[in-house]
Amino acid sequence: MLMIEQETIITFNQEESWAEIYTASPIMKRKLDKLCEKYPDAYELMRIAPSGVTYKCPKDRVRLAPPPSDARRAAGRKGGFQTRQ
Numbered sequence: 425m426l427m428i429e430q431e432t433i434i435t436f437n438q439e440e441s442w443a444e445i446y447t448a449s450p451i452m453k454r455k456l457d458k459l460c461e462k463y464p465d466a467y468e469l470m471r472i473a474p475s476g477v478t479y480k481c482p483k484d485r486v487r488l489a490p491p492p493s494d495a496r497r498a499a500g501r502k503g504g505f506q507t508r509q
Contacts, residue, residue: 436483443483448476
């Protein structure tokens with residue numbers, strides 16, 4: 425499969441409390457498999473198809489974040505930035 429075909433699609437709506445994550449990416453599949461293993465009450469493998477895999481999770485686990493500030497980026501390059509635990 426070409427890299428451009430290894431897409432990940434996240435869908436959710438206003439009525440339901442969960443999101444569906446479809447992925448054809450082996451990297452995302454490994455990450456989601458680990459989450460399913462570690463947090464079985466929150467992440468669930470729903471379907472396996474030849475083209476990809478579909479998972480389900482609470483939609484409050486889907487995050488969008490602003491880009492990092494210039495100061496945060498500079499601190500990260502210097503190795504001085506520490507992420508939250």
